[in-house]
Amino acid sequence: MWIRFSLCLIVLIPLAACSSASQPDRAPAPLVSGSVAADWNSLVAAANREGKVVVSGPTRELWRTQLVSFEQAYPEIQVEYIGSNSRDFWPRVFREREFGQYLWDLRVGGPDPQVYEARDRGALAPIRPFLLLPEVLDETKWFGGMDRMFFDREKKYALGFVSYISFVAYVNRDVIPETELRSLRGLTNPRWRGRIVLQDPRGGAGLSAIEMLLEVYGESFVRDLLTSQNVVVANDLRQQAEWLVRGRYPIALGIVPDAFLSFQDQGVDINIQPVPEDTSAIATGTGGLQFFERAPHPNAAKVFMNWLLTRAVQTDLSAATRMNSRRLDVPVAHELTAPDPARLERYVPSQVEEMVPVREQAQQLARELLP
């Protein structure tokens, strides 16, 4: 009986697995011509015929929920959404394309150096020509105008629709009052030895923090900080946030505000503030967009891009993720990190392609100096 049962399983489960296997569409759908593309309705009709858009995006549930809501606006187009971080996603795409697999339409993610590599490899198509909706094309609606929405040198491949001040450090003011730590320069004070936690700067937000310190205060400051302050490196945002909230490490570098704001949401009484900065970085975080060359569903992708940049969608997305939209007609979701349009020129756009060498140097320093 048991043997028979096992044999049945051996036969049936692979069959069931095969039957549920979804084969990715491989043949690129025909592009609509330029004149037709100008007609939004025609574009939507072409997108409906494609019936699907394949999007890679942040793994965070909030992002997934918001981006998949495209299906509510365009019920005939299914969103195939795969959450994946940059580290895993880009090597996968590069390898797929080497073997002639063009499976992705769009990537929603930050303009990491790998995005620029993807462009150099010919994997990215320009986005700008396919922004069609008047409310999307309206220069006055975007913080800094349309040019500043693009992070690549050509200003057409790597778009960022989020804009926030990326503070280098936050401090638990219940533990360290303002009188004791007034600026980032004070981080190298021996008093804070063993009291600083840094998100791992070998990738992600921690790297952005070191990049900014390097850009603003120079290499010797960074060396001093990383070698003399016994900085603890955290690999997990929640753990870093909890250490900051509990005061175990009252100074946190490279932390995302949302990580500790969720403690506040749940009723934890905390007083966490950014350490005042002379010059601040402005970032787009994971709120970036890239469009793939030879996308299998190009029309659906174009509809998605335009949909994503509308006021209504940006409002919902911004409220859900608490990352401020670049759109000026979207309510501010997080006051503390909202950039001031009047100070536009004073911010350092930390994720633009021109900053890649600084970022690489910051990574090299972190690699050399941290345990």
Next chain:
Amino acid sequence: METVKRGFAFPISHRPDSQTLWCTAVLGGVGFILLYPLFLLLWNSFQVAQPDREVAFGLANWVTALTEPGMVAAILNTAWLTLVLQLISFPVAILIVWLLARTDLPGKDWIDFLFWIAFFAPSLPITLGWILLLDPDFGLLNQSLKAVFSLEQGPFNVYSFWGIVWVHLATRSVVVKVILLTPFLRNLDSSFEEASRVSGVGPLRTIARVVVPLLLPAVLVVLLMSVIHLLESFEIEQVLGPPSQFYVYSTMIYRLLQFEPPEYGAATALAVMILAVMTPLILLQQRVSRSRRYTTVTGQFHGGRFPLGVWKWPAFAAILGTGLFFTVLPLGFLGLATFMRLFGFFNLPDPWTMDHWQRVMGDPIFLRSLLNTILLAGGTVVLAMASFPLIAYIAVRTRFRGRHILDFLSWLPITIPGLILGLGFLWLFLGTPVLRPLYGSIVVLILAAGISSMTLGVQLVKTNLLQLGQELEEASWVAGGSWLYTVRRVILPMLTPVLVTVGLVAFISAARNIAGIALLVTNQNRPLAMLQLDYMVDGRYEAAAVVGIIVLLLTTGVALLARLFGLRIGIRT
């Protein structure tokens, strides 16, 4: 104990040509699916991108890997941690296994099951639970002890070497050994112990002088796996290590993969070094397995129980307490995590909530992820139970020339860390035209998960086969039983306990596998483990713990089912 060289090998078929053909096909298939991705990974580790992105060949990745700051300290830390953990966990595990498998301990079958439940529990919430108790500043146990004994500082620090050792022991180290060694001890002929007892030797000396030597192949397999696992696993060290700057070899590999862009070449170099270091030990294990005869199950098998006498109830209390320590505590942490607004924050105005359960259950992709997990884990079990015994059988019972190579190949998957193996699988499925159509389907995940659990499965069955006397098969053969009949009526019933173990381990490792499949999942085939990862990245430990409990319940249900079959079939003491 007999120390007779093995002279007889049961043919897989009456026609040697057919046997060679089948065995060669298996060797070819296994070799291709394991060596091809490994070759690609190795090849890649010698590729160096030039500033103009032209690819050249060189040793830069290997130099980078070996000269990575902190590498020497990490290697020393790993060696010390490994040594300490094995020295503590092996004696404890062997004692528990002996009590469960060889004695008249009351209720041992269900106590045994407690260890399985502990094995199914996800390690991260348990690690967080230990932080909740043993954090030097806010740990509940430390605070209590400070209050009771008026101490200035709590006596425990979970963020220390001994804290890491403790959490390893309380999560995996002992439990895994208990689970893996139990089937082997069940197959031990009690006449060996009875002879020892009649000679006036006490229980502990009997374990040391009779049981352990007979279990040597199994002990070596489990030891090797434990060491390799420690070389690769980094979750506990990653969470507890930073405050004391305690890094291990696996955290160095993980660190290289975190770089922007990830340094797969250098990480592969470190992974290959694990293989290089482990190869002599694997060969030694193979040599030990071949050099002596470890048959304990023969036609005269006597599965008696060692009477504990007056120690029966104290032993029962001790072993039940240990089992509960390994299960109630982790399940308590898990439960707490799912029902608390913020795990560990008891001082909130309203600390309890059902929100996390509602969030997970209401997630639009939850049901599909659950179904995918069932398909993935079920498919992996089928693959494991169909192929691992075959590979083990060829390695142990045939005269096929390539049997030792096949045996060695089966060790490869465990020596390569999951994230790197996942990249190898990606290349395998994309680079092989015959496999490419499967890319994006759940079959790919099943193959990847199956390969990930191959080492454990094959080695468990292989070691179990070493215990089985060949006269049982010979008797069937002489009586006119065909090979298939012999397998069905003689070998399979005797292997059932270990096959159940292999199936369950394959199930749970497939259900929890993230690293090996992260590069292969699509929207259609993504399992619960990926949903759990989403919550983790989001910092929602509580929702991730809900998914952990669902996987735990799923696996426990399967384990109960398997146990019903396993209890009825096979040799039980």
